[in-house]
Amino acid sequence: AAGVIQSPRHLIKEKRETATLKCYPIPRHDTVYWYQQGPGQDPQFLISFYEKMQSDKGSIPDRFSAQQFSDYHSELNMSSLELGDSALYFCASSLGALGRGYEQYFGPGTRLTVT
């Protein structure tokens, strides 16, 4: 079965550079979520999109922005990178976001290292 695809899998950037992470949800899934997992920490919710509109916003820095495109893939843009942005970034997708019970399926993550 098709899973959530994330690219790139690994990314090394220098401080103050910009990074773009991409997420391709499971076919027919209309909702995408982004989470950040720092070293030794649990995943923290950043932002989500339902039918190409932002549906929820968590602890996402102002330096980050994201969008969902017409084909439902999503991109997380990160500017003015800081050392503290080094983390594993997960994308998840689900069929529907409103109402009960929709299971979120996670991608393999993008490991971002800022030097």
Add this chain to the structure above:
Amino acid sequence: KQEVTQIPAALSVPEGENLVLNCSFTDSAIYNLQWFRQDPGKGLTSLLLIQSSQREQTSGRLNASLDKSSGRSTLYIAASQPGDSATYLCAVRWETSGSRLTFGEGTQLTVNP
């Protein structure tokens, strides 16, 4: 504040033992609860999803229970194997927090041969 807590933080057991991982949450108004497995530096694999109206879910050697009123969930692993060694995370979707999942800090399980 809506929080998820997992105890213990780490657990080491001999192969073949049955074990229970605990998850507690502060607000009982949940949509669902998911248990995940994470290998070191790897992604999150969903193990079981329990809807708020359900009491338990089973998949193979795994059984997850949910007691909303007490704010608790347990993950039972039968006949543990070294391949079960990983970090297990529970995550809650609350009725009042949109569609986001709030994760516990996980239990790091080691099953010794």
